[in-house]
Amino acid sequence: MKRLDTSAPAFAAEFAALLDTARExxxxxDAAVAAIIxxxxxxxxxxxxxxxxxxxxxTPADAAALRVTEAEIAAAxxxxxxxxxxALDLAAERIERFHAAQKPADLALPDPAGLTLGMRWNALDAxxxxxxxxxxxxxxxVLMNAIPARVAGVARIAMAVPCPGGVLNPLVLAAARRAGVxxxxxxxxxxxxxxxxxxxxxxxxVDRIVGPGNAYVAEAKRQVFGRVGIDSxxxxxxxxxxxxxxxxxxxxxxxxxxxxEHDESAQAILITEDAGFADAVAAAVxxxxxxxxxxxxxxxxxxxxxxxxxxxDWAEAFALxxxxxxxxxxxxxxxxxxxxxxxxxxxxxxxGRYCPEALGDYVAGPxxxxxxxxxxxxxxxxxxxxxxxxxxxxxxxxxxLAAIGPAAVALAEAEGLQAHARSVALRxxx
Amino acid sequence: MKRLDTSAPAFAAEFAALLDTARExxxxxDAAVAAIIxxxxxxxxxxxxxxxxxxxxxTPADAAALRVTEAEIAAAxxxxxxxxxxALDLAAERIERFHAAQKPADLALPDPAGLTLGMRWNALDAxxxxxxxxxxxxxxxVLMNAIPARVAGVARIAMAVPCPGGVLNPLVLAAARRAGVxxxxxxxxxxxxxxxxxxxxxxxxVDRIVGPGNAYVAEAKRQVFGRVGIDSxxxxxxxxxxxxxxxxxxxxxxxxxxxxEHDESAQAILITEDAGFADAVAAAVxxxxxxxxxxxxxxxxxxxxxxxxxxxDWAEAFALxxxxxxxxxxxxxxxxxxxxxxxxxxxxxxxGRYCPEALGDYVAGPxxxxxxxxxxxxxxxxxxxxxxxxxxxxxxxxxxLAAIGPAAVALAEAEGLQAHARSVALRxxx
Numbered sequence: 001m002k003r004l005d006t007s008a009p010a011f012a013a014e015f016a017a018l019l020d021t022a023r024e025x026x027x028x029x030d031a032a033v034a035a036i037i038x039x040x041x042x043x044x045x046x047x048x049x050x051x052x053x054x055x056x057x058x059t060p061a062d063a064a065a066l067r068v069t070e071a072e073i074a075a076a077x078x079x080x081x082x083x084x085x086x087a088l089d090l091a092a093e094r095i096e097r098f099h100a101a102q103k104p105a106d107l108a109l110p111d112p113a114g115l116t117l118g119m120r121w122n123a124l125d126a127x128x129x130x131x132x133x134x135x136x137x138x139x140x141x142v143l144m145n146a147i148p149a150r151v152a153g154v155a156r157i158a159m160a161v162p163c164p165g166g167v168l169n170p171l172v173l174a175a176a177r178r179a180g181v182x183x184x185x186x187x188x189x190x191x192x193x194x195x196x197x198x199x200x201x202x203x204x205x206v207d208r209i210v211g212p213g214n215a216y217v218a219e220a221k222r223q224v225f226g227r228v229g230i231d232s233x234x235x236x237x238x239x240x241x242x243x244x245x246x247x248x249x250x251x252x253x254x255x256x257x258x259x260x261e262h263d264e265s266a267q268a269i270l271i272t273e274d275a276g277f278a279d280a281v282a283a284a285v286x287x288x289x290x291x292x293x294x295x296x297x298x299x300x301x302x303x304x305x306x307x308x309x310x311x312x313d314w315a316e317a318f319a320l321x322x323x324x325x326x327x328x329x330x331x332x333x334x335x336x337x338x339x340x341x342x343x344x345x346x347x348x349x350x351x352g353r354y355c356p357e358a359l360g361d362y363v364a365g366p367x368x369x370x371x372x373x374x375x376x377x378x379x380x381x382x383x384x385x386x387x388x389x390x391x392x393x394x395x396x397x398x399x400x401l402a403a404i405g406p407a408a409v410a411l412a413e414a415e416g417l418q419a420h421a422r423s424v425a426l427r428x429x430x
Numbered sequence: 431m432k433r434l435d436t437s438a439p440a441f442a443a444e445f446a447a448l449l450d451t452a453r454e455x456x457x458x459x460d461a462a463v464a465a466i467i468x469x470x471x472x473x474x475x476x477x478x479x480x481x482x483x484x485x486x487x488x489t490p491a492d493a494a495a496l497r498v499t500e501a502e503i504a505a506a507x508x509x510x511x512x513x514x515x516x517a518l519d520l521a522a523e524r525i526e527r528f529h530a531a532q533k534p535a536d537l538a539l540p541d542p543a544g545l546t547l548g549m550r551w552n553a554l555d556a557x558x559x560x561x562x563x564x565x566x567x568x569x570x571x572v573l574m575n576a577i578p579a580r581v582a583g584v585a586r587i588a589m590a591v592p593c594p595g596g597v598l599n600p601l602v603l604a605a606a607r608r609a610g611v612x613x614x615x616x617x618x619x620x621x622x623x624x625x626x627x628x629x630x631x632x633x634x635x636v637d638r639i640v641g642p643g644n645a646y647v648a649e650a651k652r653q654v655f656g657r658v659g660i661d662s663x664x665x666x667x668x669x670x671x672x673x674x675x676x677x678x679x680x681x682x683x684x685x686x687x688x689x690x691e692h693d694e695s696a697q698a699i700l701i702t703e704d705a706g707f708a709d710a711v712a713a714a715v716x717x718x719x720x721x722x723x724x725x726x727x728x729x730x731x732x733x734x735x736x737x738x739x740x741x742x743d744w745a746e747a748f749a750l751x752x753x754x755x756x757x758x759x760x761x762x763x764x765x766x767x768x769x770x771x772x773x774x775x776x777x778x779x780x781x782g783r784y785c786p787e788a789l790g791d792y793v794a795g796p797x798x799x800x801x802x803x804x805x806x807x808x809x810x811x812x813x814x815x816x817x818x819x820x821x822x823x824x825x826x827x828x829x830x831l832a833a834i835g836p837a838a839v840a841l842a843e844a845e846g847l848q849a850h851a852r853s854v855a856l857r858x859x860x
Contacts, residue, residue, distance in 0.1 A: 084844055087837035094834070098547050098822075101539055109531050117528050117795045122774045124808050138845050171844055207808040226663070229808035233656070251856055258849040293848045340823060344552045351825035354857055358850035359826060362838040365547045366822035378554050378637040378659035380820040390810040392528075392796035393770060395781035396789060404524070407517035408792040414514055414601055415568050418723045419688040420788040426681055427784055 001282065001306035006316050015309075019323060019374070023236045023265040023305055033190045033219040040194035045202050051191035056133075058166035060186075063202040068168065068184040077174040085174065091363045092143055092178045098365030099151040102384045113403040116395040121388045123153035126204065128196030128228075129181065130211035130221075131172060133162035133188050139175035140361060144368050144382065145211050146179035152387035157181045158206055160196060162188020189213075193220035197228045210386065212369075231386060235373040236265035239357055240324055240346075242317050242339065243281075243332035245274035247353055253284035255330060258358050260301035261294040267305040269324070271317045278308045318342035325376040328357045347376045401427055431712065431736035436746050445739075449753060449804070453666045453695040453735055463620045463649040470624035475632050481621035486563075488596035490616075493632040498598065498614040507604040515604060521793045522573055522608045528795030529581040532814045543833040546825040551818045553583035556634065558626030558658075559611065560641035560651075561602060563592035563618055569605035570791060574798050574812065575641050576609035582817035587611045588636055590626060592618020619643075623650035627658045640799075640816065661816060665803040666695035669787055670754055670776075672747050672769065673711075673762040675704035677783055683714035685760060688788050690731035691724040697735040699754070701747045708738045748772035755806040758787045777806045831857055 004014050039047040045063035052066070053059045060066055107119040127149045131142055142159070149157050159176055161168070163186040176184055185203060187195060193213075199205030208229035209221060221230040239259040243252050256268035272278050285302060289295045311317045314333065321329060325345035333339050336351035343349060347370030350357050361368045369382035405424045412420035434444050469477040475493035482496070483489045490496055537549040557579045561572055572589070579587050589606055591598070593616040606614055615633060617625060623643075629635030638659035639651055651660040669689040673682050686698035702708050715732060719725045741747045744763065751759060755775035763769050766781035773779065777800030780787050791798045799812035835854045842851035 084840055087840040090834065090837045091841060094541070094543075097541065098539070101537055101547075102549065104534060107531055109528070111524070111527065111795070113524075115794065117531075119532065119796070120770070125774070140841055140845065226803075226805070229805075248856075251853070254849055254853040254856055258847070258853040261847060261849040288849075288852075292852075293846075298849060336825065340550070340821075343821065344555070345819075346821045349821055349823040351823060352827070354828050354831040355824055355826040356853040356857065358842060358847075358853045359831065359835065359838050360824055361850060362841045363834045364545065364824040364826075365541070366549070366824060371819075373656075375656070375659075376819065376821070378819060381822055383820065385815070389775075389801075389806065389808060390813065391770075391773065391776045391779055391806070392811055393779040393781060394785055394790050394794040394796060395766065396785040396794075397782070398784050401784040401789065404520065404793045405789065407520045408789050410514055410517040411521060411570055411792045412788060415570065416723075417688070417691060417788075419684055419691040419718075419728060420791060422718075422722075423681070423684040423688040423786040423788045426678075426684060427786065 001302055001308060003308050003310070005310040006312055015320070018307060021305070023267060027215045029215050029219050033216055033223060036190040037194040037220060037223055040191050040200065041198050044200035048187055048191055048195055048200060051189065052187060055189050056162050056164050058163070066185050066187055066202065068173070068186055072168070073173045073177055073184070076168050076170040077177070080170055080174055084171065088139065088143070088171070088175060088178055091140065092147060094363055094365040095143055095147045096151060099148045099384050103151070104388070113400055114397060115400040115404070118393045120391045120393065122391065124207045124387050124389065125154070126156035126158065126206040127154045127387060128206035128209040129157060129159040130192060130209060130213050130217055131159055131161040132213055133164050137161065137169045137172050139171040140368065141212065142172055142175035142181070143179050146176065146181050148367065148382055148384045149387045150180035152384040154387050156183070156204070156206065158183040158185065158196060158203065160185045160187050160192035162186070162192070190216045190220035193217060193224055197224035208387070210382065231369070231382060232371065232375065232379055234369070236267065237262045238267040238326050238372060239328040239330065240269045240271060240321060240326040241330040241332065242271050242314070242321070243277070243330070244272065244334070245277035247332050249277060249280035250284045250288070251353065251356070252281045252332065253288050255356050256281070256285060256306065257288055257292060257298045257302070258356065259328065260298035260306065261292065264297055264300040264304065266301045268302060269307045269309065271309045271311060271320060273311050273313060273317070275310055278310055282308060314339070321346065325374045327370045327372045327376065330355070330357055345376045347371045347381050398429070402429055431732050431738065433738050433740070435740040436742055445750070448737060451735070453697060457645045459645050459649050463646055463653060466620040467624040467650060467653055470621050470630065471628050474630035478617055478621055478625055478630060481619065482617060485619050486592050486594050488593070493630070496615050496617055496632065498603070498616055502598070503603045503607055503614070506598055506600040507607070510600055510604055514601065518569065518573070518601070518605060518608055521570065522577060524793055524795040525573055525577045526581060529578045529814050533581070534818070543830055544827060545830040545834070548823045550821045550823065552821065554637045554817050554819065555584070556586035556588065556636040557584050557817060558636040558639040559587060559589045560622060560639060560643050560647055561589055561591040562643055563594050567591065567599045567602050569601040570798065571642065572602055572605035572611070573609050576606065576611050578797065578812055578814045579817045580610035582814040584817050586613070586634070586636065588613040588615065588626060588633065590615045590617050590622035592616070592622070620646045620650035623647060623654055627654035638817070640812065661799070661812065662801065662805065662809055664799070666697065667692045668697040668756050668802060669758040669760065670699045670701060670751060670756040671760040671762065672701050672744070672751070673707070673760070674702065674764070675707040677762050679707060679710035680714045680718070681783065681786070682711045682762065683718050685786050686715060686736065687718055687722060687728045687732070688786065689758065690728035690736065691722065694727055694730040694734065696731045698732065699737045699739065701739045701741060701750060703741050703743060703747070705740055708740055712738060744769070751776065755804045757800045757802045757806065760785070760787055775806045777801045777811050828859070832859055
């Protein structure tokens with residue numbers, strides 16, 4: 001863990017180094033992924049069967065066996081404790097309510113020249129949702145990716161989840177059912193992305209693919225981009241906590257570690273104005289690391305990428321937050337709403353001392369798929385907007401065209417586009 | 431030009447072939463672009479000077495000479511006819527008004543469990559606008575790219591435009607000034623994209639780069655994506671015109687050619703239910719091609735990619751439109767609003783017989799930067815949304831946390847993330 005102090009002479013250089021540290025090593029899998037995509041495009045379902053045997057360690061009987069049936073979902077989810085299903089349901093309800101509130105309205109604007117200008121939002125027809133297999137197969141991510149699509153009005157939500165050894169995660173299936181996923185396929189990797197983008201005899205193509213995955217999945221999404229839309233490629237997770245000395249140091253310590261336990265590349269940063277409080281949090285982190293089941297991972301993240309930054313005042317802290325543009329931001333200050341007003345760049349903010357970021361990971365309602373690695377400067381979390389697109393429209397009468405058409409003719413001629421000019425001029429009076 | 435008829439047995443195959451035809455040849459410039467970006471990152475302004483001498487055929491005296499001064503803009507634009515400036519101003523005003531109407535509202539939702547959930551929109555800090563040099567240097571594109579950024583509230587709008595031989599396009603500069611561009615640099619190609627993404631001593635980095643460019647620019651945008659945001663990579667332009675026999679065949683013919691004159695890869699498609707009208711339009715196209723200044727280009731586009739599709743009824747036409755997902759759609763039908771309601775996928779629609787697409791290219795108000803090549807299935811035209819991003823937020827009291835926290839604990843434990851569970855559990859009562 002690094003300690004920085006804004007009053008130290010070396011601060012500017014140290015903070016710049018913190019900003020510039022790449023926390024992720026990227027592996028080059030371009031060629032391998034291109035080969036898999038080419039195989040799926042050429043051989044369709046047969047390629048999916050081969051890839052599944054090769055990479056996932058089980059051999060589907062035929063293409064139909066790639067699809068998870070309703071009966072299989074019912075059987076797999078039958079043993080889930082009622083309390084856990086109720087928690088999933090509460091989360092789903094709250095995520096639905098928040099994302100429904102995001103839905104934008106269409107526009108229809110009469111204008112001074114007598115035209116009408118408008119904008120219509122339409123849902124995508126079909127979306128593919130990639131869900132990682134094994135340990136990183138999180139039911140909460142299924143809710144967060146699928147519910148905004150369903151709320152937007154997407155009719156087909158096709159989920160692909162690799163099943164190493166053929167085994168499915170029951171809670172992931174329960175989340176898929178609750179979220180409104182319409183098709184589940186037990187395929188993964190670049191072959192799943194290729195199948196969703198290009199389609200096979202048994203899997204219809206989608207229009208956009210979302211959801212996290214390993215290096216092969218990320219590269220496959222890059223390669224099919226253009227054929228379909230994709231979401232952004234997420235990097236390691238991060239949190240910045242702004243906390244004054246009235247907070248419980250142990251709460252702050254566990255909040256930092258909740259981020260750090262994701263993986264060794266995660267980053268947790270505390271910003272405070274009180275050196276004694278910073279010491280208390282750092283000590284509490286060490287104590288918690290000793291009892292935390294994922295302490296080895298969290299400890300590695302904290303030592304490599306963790307930081308405590310001491311500021312002279314909160315204005316300084318807000319300026320640092322805007323340069324960090326963190327994925328998650330906890331504002332544990334007396335007036336968190338006033339603090340939020342100073343923040344221009346953050347994926348999601350958590351206000352007050354009773355609002356740990358983990359609440360947002362599961363049940364608060366806003367999405368937990370958020371921009372990482374300073375991309376909150378220009379990117380946003382997943383939302384209904386990812387599953388909607390706009391058609392703008394113009395309606396003109398003869399009078400409306402007469403009012404603004406001559407300007408179009410002048411500009412088209414200046415650009416040397418005579419057919420453009422003529423298509424307007426032919427319709428002008430006289 | 432192809433003629434298709436939905437009642438012909440071969441129609442399904444012919445239409446599928448039309449959909450699948452790639453109209454653009456892509457050149458592989460990955461390595462050359464990577465080398466230029468590496469050079470700009472390593473050597474900054476010095477690399478920009480070298481690249482400008484090498485690719486643009488003029489040698490700037492120093493880095494300061496890359497920036498276009500206010501005095502240069504004033505001098506260059508002094509000779510523009512007043513009528514043309516007035517047309518530019520009308521266009522700018524109308525584009526401003528439409529994009530201002532797009533601005534979304536923040537959310538703050540109290541919820542049943544006693545929390546407050548919210549979403550704030552913030553503008554990006556800085557945007558880079560790439561403008562091609564030479565013949566494709568269109569003032570209308572400067573307005574369409576820069577105005578939404580300014581309306582969104584972006585403080586810095588830095589424009590890069592290559593100046594072959596050092597010569598600037600006066601109307602492009604006038605458009606930049608009118609649109610609120612804050613900095614203009616006479617640089618182009620991959621080196622301009624690299625400078626905007628990474629910054630140099632004389633050019634501060636931006637957060638997102640938009641605007642069209644050649645293969646080098648497109649590849650450079652791909653390579654800097656992640657460091658900054660980018661807009662989508664536009665392909666060749668296209669229009670679909672739905673027109674019944676009450677329209678003037680010559681109007682429709684010129685509308686088709688206004689699209690075809692962009693370049694040989696452009697595509698213009700007429701869909702009608704009247705075979706005689708289709709013949710009349712085809713004849714009018716041939717007549718117009720003989721007198722059109724860009725007739726050679728438009729003719730090549732029409733012969734290679736143009737199509738006339740005869741349908742049995744308009745419902746069939748709407749279904750074809752949704753499969754084509756065209757960039758531009760003209761609805762020259764008796765009830766164009768009813769027709770629009772049937773369209774799920776199109777970049778921009780133009781309603782009625784007095785609304786040629788060229789009106790939207792210049793002065794109507796909605797953006798002319800639109801999704802091409804069937805990407806309107808999942809993508810939208812440029813808008814204020816491209817220059818805004820969202821921060822979601824959650825505010826919880828002790829009571830709010832007590833209401834929903836236990837569900838978060840249950841889900842975190844099910845996912846094996848104990849620090850997540852503990853960060854909530856520690857704050858629960860008792």
